[in-house]
Structure formats: C-alpha cells, structure tokens
Amino acid sequence: MSSEVAIRVENVAKSFAIYERPYHRLLQQLFPNARRGWHREFHALRDVSFEVRRGDTVGIVGRNGSGKSTLLQLICGTMSPTSGRIEVNGRIAALLELGAGFNPEFTGRENVFLNGTVLGLSRDDIEGRFDAIAAFADIGDFIEQPVKSYSSGMYVRLAFAVAINVTPDILVVDEALSVGDEAFQRKCFARIQRMRDDGATVLFVSHGAGTVLELCNRAILLDRGDCLADGAPRQVISRYQQLLYAPAERQAELRDAIRNDVEIVVAPAAGDDSAAEAPDDAYLDPGLQSQSAVVYPSRGAQIIDPHIETLAGRRVNVLRPGGVFVYTFRVAFEQAAACVRFGMLIKTTTGVELAGGVSALAYDALPCVEAGQEFVAQFQFRCLLAPGTYFANAGVLGRDGETEQFLDRRVDVAMFRVMPDTARLATAYVDLDMRSTVHATAVPGNETYSG
Numbered sequence: 001m002s003s004e005v006a007i008r009v010e011n012v013a014k015s016f017a018i019y020e021r022p023y024h025r026l027l028q029q030l031f032p033n034a035r036r037g038w039h040r041e042f043h044a045l046r047d048v049s050f051e052v053r054r055g056d057t058v059g060i061v062g063r064n065g066s067g068k069s070t071l072l073q074l075i076c077g078t079m080s081p082t083s084g085r086i087e088v089n090g091r092i093a094a095l096l097e098l099g100a101g102f103n104p105e106f107t108g109r110e111n112v113f114l115n116g117t118v119l120g121l122s123r124d125d126i127e128g129r130f131d132a133i134a135a136f137a138d139i140g141d142f143i144e145q146p147v148k149s150y151s152s153g154m155y156v157r158l159a160f161a162v163a164i165n166v167t168p169d170i171l172v173v174d175e176a177l178s179v180g181d182e183a184f185q186r187k188c189f190a191r192i193q194r195m196r197d198d199g200a201t202v203l204f205v206s207h208g209a210g211t212v213l214e215l216c217n218r219a220i221l222l223d224r225g226d227c228l229a230d231g232a233p234r235q236v237i238s239r240y241q242q243l244l245y246a247p248a249e250r251q252a253e254l255r256d257a258i259r260n261d262v263e264i265v266v267a268p269a270a271g272d273d274s275a276a277e278a279p280d281d282a283y284l285d286p287g288l289q290s291q292s293a294v295v296y297p298s299r300g301a302q303i304i305d306p307h308i309e310t311l312a313g314r315r316v317n318v319l320r321p322g323g324v325f326v327y328t329f330r331v332a333f334e335q336a337a338a339c340v341r342f343g344m345l346i347k348t349t350t351g352v353e354l355a356g357g358v359s360a361l362a363y364d365a366l367p368c369v370e371a372g373q374e375f376v377a378q379f380q381f382r383c384l385l386a387p388g389t390y391f392a393n394a395g396v397l398g399r400d401g402e403t404e405q406f407l408d409r410r411v412d413v414a415m416f417r418v419m420p421d422t423a424r425l426a427t428a429y430v431d432l433d434m435r436s437t438v439h440a441t442a443v444p445g446n447e448t449y450s451g
C-alpha cells in the first residue's frame, strides 16, 4: 500500500566532510587516495528510519544541530543521503531555511513563476493563482522588486504564500515561520490546519512545543543525528524538554533511557471513561494512573507521592465538577536549599497548560531548608474544569546564586478525571462561572417595542 505512505525514510544516514583548514579541501580533491585523509566525517544523521502516512501532521523537534534541517533537505531532495533510501509519494512544497528557494536577482513575481514551475505547475496555472499568492503574502509593491531587497519577514511571507497556494500533497516547513510576525504566523498556522484537514501531509520543524501539540498527530525527536523517539506529540515533547533541561552529565544516560523506551504509551482519550454509573461523590479509580510521567533529574530534593485529596483527606482521582479538592505532595530535601517554593500545573491530555500555582511569591520563599528536612505542599482548588481527563505536574524550586531552578520536577505525574455534568452550560475547558441571559429586543410585526 505504498500510496498510503507519503514519505518513507529507510536507514538514512548523512555525513559531511569537515576540513580543519580551507586548503585541506583542495588537498583532498588533488589527492583523494592519499594515505592520510584531509578531512574527518561528521555524522549529521545516522540510521534514521520512519514512515509518514498520507494525512499525517508530523512535528520534528530536537536541539540545535540535531539534524532536523538536514533531514528535511534530504526529504525535499535538495541534498542526497550518504546511505539509505528516501521515497516520497506526491508533490512536495517546501519552506526550508532562509536562502533556499528564491533567486535573489529576480522580482517576487518572477520568483513566484519560477517556484511554481519547479513545483510542476503550468504557466497558466500559476497565472490563475498569482493573485491569491500576492494577497496572502501581502507585501504590496515589493512583489515587483528583486527578492534581494526583501526583509527576512517579507521573504518568508512570499515563500509561504507560494508553498500553500500550489496545493501540494506534502508541505514541509523548517522553522521558517518563526521569522514572520505573530499575526502572519497565525494566518499560516490556520492555513496549515486547513490543509491538514483537507488531507495534506504536513511535516514541520518547530521550536514551539505548543505548535507541535496543537497541530500534529505525531512527533519525532532527533538528537545528535539519532531518532530518539517517535510517537504521540505530548510524550515526545515531554522527552524533548527533559533532554533540553537535563544537566550535561546526565545527557548520555537520558538519551539511552528515551531511546530504550520503545513503546510510548498514548494517553487514553478524554471520552472513554466509564463514569456513566459512577457515584455522585469524588472517588478513587485505581486504574487511572499516569503512563507518561516524566521525572527530571533531581537537584537535591525528591517529590514524593503527588495526589489529589478531598478536604477530609480522602484520596481521589475522579472529581465532581465544582467540588473543592487539594493537590498535595511531599518533598524530601537531601541537600540544603535556599529560597524554596513549590508549584503545580494542570494540563489537558494534549498538553495545553490550563492552570497552575506556586506556594509563595519569590521574595516570600522559604529562606533556607536543611538537608534531611521534609515538607508537605498543598494546593487547594475548586474544580472548574470540563468533564475529561487531565494531568498535573509537581515542582520544587530553589535558588542557586541569582537563578531560580527546579530542585525536582515531575511532569504529568498525577492523572485525574472530571465527572460528566449533564447540567453544564459552560463550554470548553474552564467554567468562568459564566451566566447568560437572553431576551428579545424586537417583536416581528410590532412597530413599538422596548428592549
């Protein structure tokens, strides 16, 4: 069923020759078989394999230099792999890093035609789409100016306008959008969303975790040329963030842990709860355990047993909407710490941060804690969330010199559900105590009315 596969990447590796001195490149060309090499190989990608099905929206994340742009260039065919195979089914439109794509000497208009032709459109076809492209780019008369006079923002506007108006089967976007202004970014994301809904395959690199969570049904984590994780965006993003924030000496260990975590468990959908015959009051469902908890490397403190309780101290994880509950955890300090405070955060299953709290303002933090001490943090809250499944984080912060940092941090450590509420008029996640009134202000066939 190869037509179901939009992109197939098979054992792909890419290495670059690195020369210590510029003249080494020349020596290498003059004496390619010399006993001593004049360069060393740098492996930008090694043995990367994955398939993207048609209609998938895949976010590629990873630290700088991890090989994301290289991978996209290989997929778009602007570079070939050192080994391995890449198969692409369908017409691909790409927004690679700045510099690729346009001829700087040509005007915007000429580049639109050039670009459209490269993408396989006829002149008439491009003619027919030109106005839509110019309107989307919204760069005014600059469309008649050589591209070399464009600002980076204008360049991206035009490049994006072309890429999405040629109705590609596959859209590839490499961080380019982070250049544009926010309003334009929004417009682009709305458009990508629409293309996705129309069945296009989208592959994009983004630094923004939120964008990947919002847009993608899958994410891939690259790190130093290796594909470390591939799966549900929320899990992959949390592993990426774990890697981003880990101290240098823990990196290798963490990379192995992430890589060996072959099966990434996808959180249960918010809808599939069996609360139909559930009791009225909050209760404990032992099966409701977070499968995706992420434990950050500790810096001298341990968070213990984060959970939710009723005011009477009964442990619960299925909450009655509107009820008051306490989120609590203990923290054991193995090392002394300064300016300590505690925090929590509630997120949706897709990672949207809904609500959180800290135990104190920074200047009000516990000035010093001694090694061996233990504390209990409690966060009382009213459950104003829509029925569904949620995750909670727990954190403890301390000050190291001028900077505040996590002494311990657990992401998605507690999972809970909010019971269905048939009487609920509020929509979306949070009930702002919305009260609506409706009254008629005009009566048909009646000239005089009062409103």
Ligand SMILES: Nc1ncnc2c1ncn2[C@@H]1O[C@H](COP(=O)(O)OP(=O)(O)O)[C@@H](O)[C@H]1O
Binding pocket: 016, 017, 042, 043, 044, 062, 063, 064, 065, 066, 067, 068, 069, 070, 071
């Ligand atoms: N043409 C090249 N020659 C040499 N090294 C390169 C070349 N292109 C990329 N690299 C190196 O490959 C690694 C991956 O780069 P890249 O794919 O741009 O990473 P990312 O997009 O994830 O930041 C980096 O260390 C980069 O320096």
Ligand SMILES: [Mg+2]
Binding pocket: 068, 069, 070, 097, 175
């Ligand atoms: Mg890059």
